[in-house]
Amino acid sequence: MARRVLLAQTSFLGDVVLSTALARTIAGAWPESELWWLVRPEAVSLLTPTFGHDRVIAFDKRGVHRGLGGLLATSHALAKHGFDVAIGVQRSLRTSVLLARARIPMRIGYAGSPGAWLYHRRVAKDGAHARDRLIGLVAGLGIQVPTELPMPHLGVAPESARxxxxxxxxxxxxxxxxxxxxxxxxxxxxxxxxxxxxxxxxxxxxxxxxxxxxxxxxxxxxxxxxxxxxxxxxxxxxxxxxxxxxxxxxxxxxxxxxxxxxxxxxxxxxxxxxxxxxxxxxxxxxxxxxxxxxxxxxxxxxxxxxxxxxxxxxxxxxxxxxxxxxxxxxxxxxxxxxxxxxxxxxxxxxxxx
Ligand code: SF4
Structure with a gap:
């Protein structure tokens, strides 16, 4: 079991929501692991009620973290977290380079994605729905996919509800x-x-x-x-x-x-x-x-x-x-x-x- 897992998902909010099904699959198989996220800034408050304030990291790829300088600064910051595993859940060269620069020892992504050669394990993108394809990435972790795939799930921030x-x-x-x-x-x-x-x-x-x-x-x-x-x-x-x-x-x-x-x-x-x-x-x-x-x-x-x-x-x-x-x-x-x-x-x- 990996101790600390990073899910890098910096695409649209709807994609982030669907990716929570992957997080649930990993949490179900490895309940002791720490799940962290790298997401675009507007997705931070979407995930923190479910995953915790300290486990959601913003990557502002079109703002303060744009360009090579922003990518290097973010990879440097990620390296300090000591992640055991990183999963690039989108087909993105920027993500694969970012995770490689962070020197995360096990990196997993989709076969055929830009920068796939920077991943240690490359998983075929199979499945009719994005949720199924996302959960397929756990094959790179050696996790058995449950018969009934988890659904996306979100929590509500108590202060927002108030x-x-x-x-x-x-x-x-x-x-x-x-x-x-x-x-x-x-x-x-x-x-x-x-x-x-x-x-x-x-x-x-x-x-x-x-x-x-x-x-x-x-x-x-x-x-x-x-x-x-x-x-x-x-x-x-x-x-x-x-x-x-x-x-x-x-x-x-x-x-x-x-x-x-x-x-x-x-x-x-x-x-x-x-x-x-x-x-x-x-x-x-x-x-x-x-x-x-x-x-x-x-x-x-x-x-x-x-x-x-x-x-x-x-x-x-x-x-x-x-x-x-x-x-x-x-x-x-x-x-x-x-x-x-x-x-x-x-x-x-x-x-x-
Ligand atoms: S689906 Fe058809 S009508 Fe709708 S935006 Fe596309 S081309 Fe236009």
């Missing part, structure tokens, strides 16, 4: 009132379902349980939140705008408190799935068959059958055919139906809580 309850109290939301959580933003414009559609779906779904609508996101999502709040108000409902100024840890706490989550194919959908919250997620330029969809029986994916899908691996800022019909024409009716089905299952106790 902040959310204080905000709800100040907004006049009683502890037993449900929240309909809406996360309308996306890093990619083509992955964004229109705000008006989110608003129409939220206005209808919130009436099923007299839920309060809450919109989470970044400061740049505020115009989306305003449009959603306008449409919810037309239906007689109130909205809490929690966009901007919210840390990732606080967003996790908001999602954990939700009765139902509506989100694009984005990090909030993965976070909701990892927290076991029912989530309806709208897919456009990407498709679940690419292997990055949120996992779990509380996830409902809504999508249109179109010949142009998928048109990209991660999404982009411009629709290649100029129509964006994959999401622009995705009806709120379908999202409402999917949300109703999840809420009904929650009430009947089938698959949802």
């Amino acid at each position: 902040r959310i309850e204080e905000r709800l109290e100040s907004e006049g939301v009683p502890p037993d009132q449900g929240l309909l959580l809406v996360a309308p933003g996306s890093a990619w414009a083509t992955k964004q379902w229109p705000a008006a559609a989110f608003g129409q779906a939220a206005a209808r779904l919130r009436t099923l349980g007299n839920d309060r609508v809450v919109v989470v996101g970044t400061r740049s999502d505020r115009p989306l939140a305003r449009e959603i709040a306008r449409l919810v108000a037309e239906g007689g409902g109130d909205t809490i705008d929690a966009t901007g100024g919210t840390t990732i840890a606080d967003a996790v706490a908001w999602i954990a408190r939700a009765r139902l989550v509506l989100a694009n194919d984005s990090a909030p959908a993965h976070i909701a799935a990892a927290l076991g919250r029912p989530v309806v997620t709208m897919f456009g330029p990407t498709v679940p068959a690419q292997g990055f969809a949120p996992l779990g029986d509380r996830v409902q994916i809504v999508e249109r059958e179109l010949a142009c899908r998928p048109c990209s691996r991660h999404g982009g800022n411009d629709c290649p055919i100029g129509t964006h019909e994959c999401l622009a024409d995705l009806s709120p009716d379908e999202v409402v139906s999917a949300g109703e089905a999840l809420l009904e299952r929650a009430v009947s106790g089938r698959g949802t809580a």
Whole structure:
């Protein structure tokens, strides 16, 4: 058993969430080991409630740690931690060089990835879903993969949960009132379902349980939140705008408190799935068959059958055919139906809580 294991995962938040299934697999096989993470700065507060404040290291590859100087400084810092094993969980030359420079004695990564020659053990990237491919990396550790693969899982920071309850109290939301959580933003414009559609779906779904609508996101999502709040108000409902100024840890706490989550194919959908919250997620330029969809029986994916899908691996800022019909024409009716089905299952106790 390795005493101290580093998981280097500096890609998007959704990928970090999926990687928690790999961490759970290692922890299950080696309960005495210390699991550490190297992640992009915004992922730090995502992981610290589960893995501990001192075990999540930020690598700001596009900021203070960019370039050769930042890479050398980070590898120097990593070397001081005395890791026995490092796993590069993404196909990245920068990561493989970083781990090699840190002189970690056992380094594992995907065969065929850039800089794979710097890994001591190279593992074939097999599996239909990213979670399965990630867990496959434990073959490099000699760990037997369990028959039932662990699901991604996240914890909630107590201080964030407290902040959310204080905000709800100040907004006049009683502890037993449900929240309909809406996360309308996306890093990619083509992955964004229109705000008006989110608003129409939220206005209808919130009436099923007299839920309060809450919109989470970044400061740049505020115009989306305003449009959603306008449409919810037309239906007689109130909205809490929690966009901007919210840390990732606080967003996790908001999602954990939700009765139902509506989100694009984005990090909030993965976070909701990892927290076991029912989530309806709208897919456009990407498709679940690419292997990055949120996992779990509380996830409902809504999508249109179109010949142009998928048109990209991660999404982009411009629709290649100029129509964006994959999401622009995705009806709120379908999202409402999917949300109703999840809420009904929650009430009947089938698959949802
Ligand atoms: S090409 Fe098709 S799938 Fe891609 S963004 Fe445009 S409409 Fe959507």
